[in-house]
Amino acid sequence: MASILDRIVARKREEVAALKRRGLPPEREKDGPRGFIRALVARRAGGQVAIIAEAKKASPSRGLIAPDFDPVAMARHYQAAGAAAVSVLTERHFFQGGLDDLVQVRAAVQVPVLRKDFIIDALQIEEAAAAGADAVLLIAAILSPGQLRAFREQAAAYGMDALVEVHDEAELESALTSGAQLVGVNNRNLHDFTVDLARSFRLKALVPDSVPLVSESGITSVHELLRLKEAGITAALIGESLMRSGKSGPLLAELAGA
Numbered sequence: 001m002a003s004i005l006d007r008i009v010a011r012k013r014e015e016v017a018a019l020k021r022r023g024l025p026p027e028r029e030k031d032g033p034r035g036f037i038r039a040l041v042a043r044r045a046g047g048q049v050a051i052i053a054e055a056k057k058a059s060p061s062r063g064l065i066a067p068d069f070d071p072v073a074m075a076r077h078y079q080a081a082g083a084a085a086v087s088v089l090t091e092r093h094f095f096q097g098g099l100d101d102l103v104q105v106r107a108a109v110q111v112p113v114l115r116k117d118f119i120i121d122a123l124q125i126e127e128a129a130a131a132g133a134d135a136v137l138l139i140a141a142i143l144s145p146g147q148l149r150a151f152r153e154q155a156a157a158y159g160m161d162a163l164v165e166v167h168d169e170a171e172l173e174s175a176l177t178s179g180a181q182l183v184g185v186n187n188r189n190l191h192d193f194t195v196d197l198a199r200s201f202r203l204k205a206l207v208p209d210s211v212p213l214v215s216e217s218g219i220t221s222v223h224e225l226l227r228l229k230e231a232g233i234t235a236a237l238i239g240e241s242l243m244r245s246g247k248s249g250p251l252l253a254e255l256a257g258a
């Protein structure tokens with residue numbers, strides 16, 4: 001059976017083909033890029049693991065997470081509670097997200113905003129820039145080192161940073177070969193959906209200190225965040241546990257203060 005990533009990418013190919021036929025909507029007015037990597041590194045230099053807090057309505061592993069999804073209210077809460085940046089899932093079919101969520105969130109907060117999607121084509125980078133994203137996710141499992149480099153350079157030409165996501169040593173090699181300036185280790189096994197922070201610790205040892213590392217997925221507690229901090233990890237990308245804690249929940253403030 002095809003993996004979840006194969007199914008997401010197959011769907012994405014259809015969407016990109018439709019986007020090419022339709023063309024991009026006119027560019028919206030927006031302020032300049034906010035420096036995604038810069039914000040993470042500055043927060044870590046201040047002694048805390050930087051938190052990238054994610055607006056996530058649903059997911060393939062968990063189904064519907066937030067029935068009353070309000071990405072703007074959530075993003076405002078994230079910023080007020082100390083998030084260094086906000087991630088917005090813009091994939092529609094499997095995560096029930098949308099690019100409009102990103103546009104609205106970007107207008108409502110001052111911290112940098114990451115477009116979290118499955119990018120397979122240059123037009124999606126252009127689309128992210130037009131929507132006002134400060135950074136894009138590039139997934140090493142679905143892109144060649146050549147594509148990773150080309151898409152990262154294209155993003156940089158628009159003033160956006162790229163978070164290059166890896167799951168294992170081979171993908172990390174590909175990310176570093178492509179010149180990644182920010183690497184994310186996804187702790188989620190995309191075959192059985194189990195999460196294991198050990199993946200972040202194992203790969204951290206292989207990443208040069210000059211490249212900040214983000215630990216992604218399955219982070220739920222201050223204890224886990226402190227372990228990431230001890231390991232020298234720059235940032236943590238957290239979705240589900242913050243969404244479930246809600247817009248007045250104390251979890252993010254506890255994590256951000258750790």
Ligand SMILES: O=C(O)c1ccccc1NCC(=O)[C@H](O)[C@H](O)COP(=O)(O)O
Pocket residue numbers: 004005054056059060061062186188190216217218219237238239240241
């Ligand atoms: O979350 C999923 O089920 C998922 C499945 C397949 C591909 C990607 C998936 N998630 C995207 C993410 O990377 C997470 O939303 C992000 O790291 C936050 O994870 P979490 O804190 O566990 O919600």
